[in-house]
Amino acid sequence: MAAQGTPKIELRGVKKRFGDKVVLDGVDLKIGAAESLVVIGGSGTGKSVMIKCVLGILRADEGKIFVDGEEVTRIGGRAREAMLKKFGMLFQGAALFDSLPVWENVAFGLIQGHGMNRRKAHDVAIEKLASVGLGPEVAMLSPSELSGGMQKRVGLARAIAADPQIIFFDEPTTGLDPIMADVINDLIVSTVKNLGVTTLSITHDMASARKISNRIAMLYKGKIIWDGPTADIDNSGNPYVDQFIHGRAVGPIKMEVRG
């Protein structure tokens, strides 16, 4: 655990562009230890790009990214793999490996990343599946045999399998029915509480954002335009935030049909 005061993750002036399109235009963000931050923002505002820059899947063009006070903006190879051992990630479409059975998906990071033997990793996988409400009978199934909600659960089990310190959630409730979405929200809340981890989530589902966060930041046009406790979101005094959380078509945010 980082000492109080050192942010778990920090972004300083992070910029990223694809061709002529500027996606991140100087993002500044700090996430403290054991904090649950949700970044909200419309589709295509660069939320996914931001977390991919932190993970090193994409490389930031400018700016610096720190994890536990250490700069990780440009590290690669082994150093990056070591850094990623602190992380768990739940992808939007769960991104389960369809060539492997459910249990091996959950145990993947343990076997490949941490070099645990398969028998032991299998037991851990069964345990993690149980903690997201799935019985051992799904362990041998293929991911394609599962419903969307179950895939998300397996994705969550995989994200927490190696006991990470930081978990990223990319649109955890997108594509689920409202009840299953709430089940996943509850799971995230209880998991985070039990593990005491730091989380960064991105979503445009406000119900989910309110439930799983203690702080919310809004990304608009590549910058963080508002950042505050979840309880203050309704009194932000920011017309952009107001428009977004109430889902109004009329307001300062104009939908760009073509980026």
Place this chain on the structure above:
Amino acid sequence: MNILAPIGRVFLAFLAQTGALTRFMISAVTSCVRPPIYWGLIGQQMIRIGYFSLPVVGLTAFFTGGALALQIYVGSNRFGVESVVPNIVVLGITRELGPVIAGLMVAGRVAAAIAAEIGTMRVTEQIDALTTLSTNPIKYLVVPRLIAAVVTLPVLVIVADAIGVFGGYVVATESLGLNGPIYLKNTVDFVTHDDVISGVIKIAVFGFIIALLGCYNGFHSKGGAQGVGAATTYAVVSSSILILAANYFLTSILFGN
């Protein structure tokens, strides 16, 4: 000026692609010698790339050998030198048709399968997921396919050579009335190690091309189903063209003076 602009754009795009492919190749080849090496995955890919290609390659080799015998018989018959049929069949199969036909068939089968599989993994974020699980996608996905293709295709081509020669033998003895034992004796006496080895070298290079382009196109596929479809097409077309081009240069290196 307006006429030149698109030409320049295409040229720049071509250079960018070539550069990206070269970088991808270097990173794939250097990853082959750095641990961890996933032996289990290499074995799995050897079965999928080599073993499962056997029926397709065997059938095409059989018919190619048969057609070759027929053509050479028709040609040599005019000069009354039908006895050269076995010699030319074995030479044509081992040096040229065996590796090229096998290479093209495997390009259609394997490059397409690799590009579709890796492309789907790309668009469903499975490759990103590998990265977040501290696993290098190049080592996990590309290296096993590359090694498996380069190692198993030479074995495949030796089998294909034998089946092709057998195809020629069947047609020559059953339909053209040549003497079986003499045909076999001529074949064995005429073929040299160098003929077979040249074919093996060729197919090893083709295997590298097939696996590399399948993986490269899959890795760089964009969008959804359409992007994966396009990646699959590029993989097959580009690997087939490169195989034929490489075949020419290899032939001129191996047999030219």
